[in-house]
Amino acid sequence: MACMKYCLSILLLLFASNAKAQCDTSLRPVVFVHGFLASGDTWANAVHSFQQAGYCTNRLYAFDWNSVGGSGKRTDSLLHQFITQVLSATGASQVDLVGHSAGGGLGRNYLKDSLHSKNIAHYVHIGSRKWTSAYPWFPNNRCMNIFSSGDKVAANTAGLVEGAFNLALEEQDHYQVATSDTSIKSMLQFFTGKQMFLPSIKPGRKVTLSGKALILGDNIAMSDAAINIYPINKKNGQRKQSDQPIRLQTDQAGAWGPVTLRAGIPYEMELIPAGDNKRIISYFFPRFDYSNPLVYLRGFPEDGRMTFLLGKIPAIETQSTLVVYSAAQAMVGGRDSVTVNGLPICSHTLTPASKTAITSFVFDDGDAINSGKALKQFSSVPFIGGVDMVLPANAKEGIRMYYNGQQLTLPARPSKERILLAVFR
Numbered sequence: 001m002a003c004m005k006y007c008l009s010i011l012l013l014l015f016a017s018n019a020k021a022q023c024d025t026s027l028r029p030v031v032f033v034h035g036f037l038a039s040g041d042t043w044a045n046a047v048h049s050f051q052q053a054g055y056c057t058n059r060l061y062a063f064d065w066n067s068v069g070g071s072g073k074r075t076d077s078l079l080h081q082f083i084t085q086v087l088s089a090t091g092a093s094q095v096d097l098v099g100h101s102a103g104g105g106l107g108r109n110y111l112k113d114s115l116h117s118k119n120i121a122h123y124v125h126i127g128s129r130k131w132t133s134a135y136p137w138f139p140n141n142r143c144m145n146i147f148s149s150g151d152k153v154a155a156n157t158a159g160l161v162e163g164a165f166n167l168a169l170e171e172q173d174h175y176q177v178a179t180s181d182t183s184i185k186s187m188l189q190f191f192t193g194k195q196m197f198l199p200s201i202k203p204g205r206k207v208t209l210s211g212k213a214l215i216l217g218d219n220i221a222m223s224d225a226a227i228n229i230y231p232i233n234k235k236n237g238q239r240k241q242s243d244q245p246i247r248l249q250t251d252q253a254g255a256w257g258p259v260t261l262r263a264g265i266p267y268e269m270e271l272i273p274a275g276d277n278k279r280i281i282s283y284f285f286p287r288f289d290y291s292n293p294l295v296y297l298r299g300f301p302e303d304g305r306m307t308f309l310l311g312k313i314p315a316i317e318t319q320s321t322l323v324v325y326s327a328a329q330a331m332v333g334g335r336d337s338v339t340v341n342g343l344p345i346c347s348h349t350l351t352p353a354s355k356t357a358i359t360s361f362v363f364d365d366g367d368a369i370n371s372g373k374a375l376k377q378f379s380s381v382p383f384i385g386g387v388d389m390v391l392p393a394n395a396k397e398g399i400r401m402y403y404n405g406q407q408l409t410l411p412a413r414p415s416k417e418r419i420l421l422a423v424f425r
Helices: 040-052 072-090 102-112 181-192
Strands: 030-033 060-063 095-100 120-126 143-148 165-169 206-215 226-231 246-249 255-262 267-272 281-285 292-299 322-326 338-340 359-363 384-388 399-403 406-410 419-424
Touching (some): 030 102, 040 060, 040 292, 102 120, 120 181, 226 255, 281 292, 406 419
Parallel strands (some): 030 060, 030 095, 095 120, 281 419, 322 419
Antiparallel strands (some): 338 399, 399 406
């Protein structure tokens, strides 16, 4: 089915065993729509906060769509199918809709259809192009518009919308407009009509995780992929031999879990795609403090627009290849501190605010010289950067990461064996 191909099966954000006993069943379902090159995990902060504010776990949904090669009309149709499925599953008469960046374009386009718009109670437009006139059947007072002067992607195309509830931020970058506490609390107040005070909850001893494995960019489901989860040694990043790995397999929609893990310790999640000659990616997380139903693991595409970038990533025995992913904000030179083996990968030159770099690839450009300069193939690509750095494979001390106060050590495995990917929030 097409909805399977594009990962549009309904994603219940959490599961019955971890449901909040006293959630408010009167609150409308919320459908979150991500932007270009993103996926449903854009909304992990929002989902966690909405749950703490009293939303039931079966009222929060993420729509994964192909932002790099899909058809506009096809995507509009799939969003309508998704919202229709949410209404059917919940018994609600309407949903609240949220669109970030390119997802904001989808959201406004959905409201353009007077029949489709009847499914929407309120709409939140985040970090996206402003509109200049309201639809008569969906007035601006049912819309919230969030934008930031620190957003170098939407930039001057965003701004005040007459008649809408406008939230003008000052410093938040293009991703923080969707992930910051200020934006999330404002969304909650807009949807519920109440000023929300999110409780401060201490991390528990256990966390419950689930998510999806999708192809980067087009968000096609990675069905029958193996996911192996290992606790790792903080000092060298090696898997702890004393603990048995948790072995999972994705379903047809790429979904995996739920799985319960110890909180507060680092983990490796090994993603092994189905089929031969596909690159294994090991994801590394410094810690999980809270349950998260939106842990996404992305595989590399075999064709399409992204392969001209990713197909050139080294696969050799003598060096490692590292990817650094900042899941809730850009890495901005002068604001953020990110280093690999003590060398900066975030600076005014490598990651200026205008780059809005969410991901940085770190590997040698082929000359075995540790220049620390930007990798040329990523120079003109939004959200993705790269740094020329030699990472010797099998180094006993591993690869030492520092990200805004967080520390993480990864094992220095050969790039021929796997790609190493560090995830920070």
